[in-house]
Amino acid sequence: xxxxxxxxxxxxxxxxxxxxxxxxxxxxxxxxxxxxxxxxxxxxxxxxxxxxxxxxxxxxxxxxxxxxxxxxxxxxxxxxxxxxxxxxxxxxxxxxxxxxxxxxxxxxxxxxxxxxxxxxxxxxxxxxxxxxxxxxxxxxxxxxxxxxxxxxxxxxxxxxxxxxxxxxxxxxxxxxxxxxxxxxxxxxxxxxxxxxxxxxxxxxxxxxxxxxxxxxxxxxxxxxxxxxxxxxxxxxxxxxxxxxxxxxxxxxxxxxxxxxxxxxxxxxxxxxxxxxxxxxxxxxxxxxxxxxxxxxxxxxxxxxxxxxxxxxxxxxxxxxxxxxxxxxxxxxxxxxxxxxx
DNA sequence: GACCGTAAGTTTTCCACGAA
DNA sequence: TTCGTGGAAAACTTACGGTC
Numbered sequence: 001x002x003x004x005x006x007x008x009x010x011x012x013x014x015x016x017x018x019x020x021x022x023x024x025x026x027x028x029x030x031x032x033x034x035x036x037x038x039x040x041x042x043x044x045x046x047x048x049x050x051x052x053x054x055x056x057x058x059x060x061x062x063x064x065x066x067x068x069x070x071x072x073x074x075x076x077x078x079x080x081x082x083x084x085x086x087x088x089x090x091x092x093x094x095x096x097x098x099x100x101x102x103x104x105x106x107x108x109x110x111x112x113x114x115x116x117x118x119x120x121x122x123x124x125x126x127x128x129x130x131x132x133x134x135x136x137x138x139x140x141x142x143x144x145x146x147x148x149x150x151x152x153x154x155x156x157x158x159x160x161x162x163x164x165x166x167x168x169x170x171x172x173x174x175x176x177x178x179x180x181x182x183x184x185x186x187x188x189x190x191x192x193x194x195x196x197x198x199x200x201x202x203x204x205x206x207x208x209x210x211x212x213x214x215x216x217x218x219x220x221x222x223x224x225x226x227x228x229x230x231x232x233x234x235x236x237x238x239x240x241x242x243x244x245x246x247x248x249x250x251x252x253x254x255x256x257x258x259x260x261x262x263x264x265x266x267x268x269x270x271x272x273x274x275x276x277x278x279x280x281x282x283x284x285x286x287x288x289x290x291x292x293x294x295x296x297x298x299x300x301x302x303x304x305x306x307x308x309x310x311x312x313x314x315x316x317x318x319x320x321x322x323x324x325x326x327x328x329x330x331x332x333x334x335x336x337x338x339x340x341x
Numbered sequence: 342g343a344c345c346g347t348a349a350g351t352t353t354t355c356c357a358c359g360a361a
Numbered sequence: 362t363t364c365g366t367g368g369a370a371a372a373c374t375t376a377c378g379g380t381c
Binding site for chain 1: 342343349350351352
Binding site: 034035093094095099110192193194228232236 | 364365366367374375376377378
């Protein structure tokens with residue numbers, strides 16, 4: 001009980017913070033996109049690194065389980081931006097996590113939340129990195145430990161009071177030291193299909209705010225980590241395209257040439273910053289300004305800087321400058337100087 | 342590529358209760 | 362009164378395999 005009270009003092013919540021995701025987690029198919037437990041390992045290999053994701057007793061952690069990691073990354077990032085101390089061990093209210101990620105708060109939601117923690121802890125990631133003559137192998141789970149503090153109500157029933165999660169060192173460093181985070185659209189949590197979520201991640205990571213990004217259908221299937229054959233994957237993809245649910249991006253499939261057997265290419269078209277929301281947003285900036293900022297500071301996430309700019313203007317109770325495009329670029333310069341990577 | 346069926350999982354809805 | 366949480370049932374969605 002004493003412990004639960006102590007934890008309450010440190011409970012975090014993300015209030016108005018923008019959601020953050022780890023760039024590397026967005027690039028590779030580390031998470032299962034199916035809702036049924038995935039019990040077969042996921043393998044990724046290139047010339048330098050080999051990654052194997054092995055299932056725990058309840059399968060490989062899913063893209064829905066990943067919402068907890070996004071929530072934690074957002075909590076940490078928010079504290080960093082507010083110059084508050086951060087720790088690998090984070091306490092938060094399950095309720096806030098569920099609400100923030102668009103889940104329900106009924107009994108079933110809490111059960112699923114616990115399952116997600118279990119999968120994040122038990123999914124085993126083994127990496128092999130080759131450097132010269134040496135090869136280094138490391139194994140870890142998405143989270144190192146988790147703990148749930150339950151409170152007992154007067155009628156004897158127990159409710160979930162607080163949750164404590166210790167992130168693995170790799171993720172913690174990625175968020176706090178390497179600042180390897182990207183802002184994601186909150187509408188991401190509305191996406192029902194696993195494939196939609198995966199496609200949004202790829203779009204955000206690879207297309208970003210460029211006008212277009214293209215990839216062959218077979219490579220895309222590989223990057224999505226799908227187990228479906230290419231014919232089925234194509235059908236699923238067409239379904240996603242017709243639903244038009246993916247925030248900030250539009251997808252198209254077409255053949256490379258007129259030839260019937262030429263490779264199929266999937267193109268992601270960025271709608272940013274011209275989405276409905278941004279058109280009504282007084283802080284939105286022109287696409288050309290966005291491109292300029294991206295060219296000048298390729299290592300930075302311009303959306304993060306834009307949010308910092310908005311926060312700064314609002315915090316100073318200032319009005320939006322008349323020449324907001326120039327003002328934004330000037331702010332970018334200061335932001336980069338104050339936040340070196 | 343379109344369509345269908347099925348099982349399993351998820352969401353929604355409504356209501357209730359205790360604590361603050 | 363509001364907030365945070367729990368329970369139950371119905372409705373809905375998804376994954377996946379099969380057929381044409």
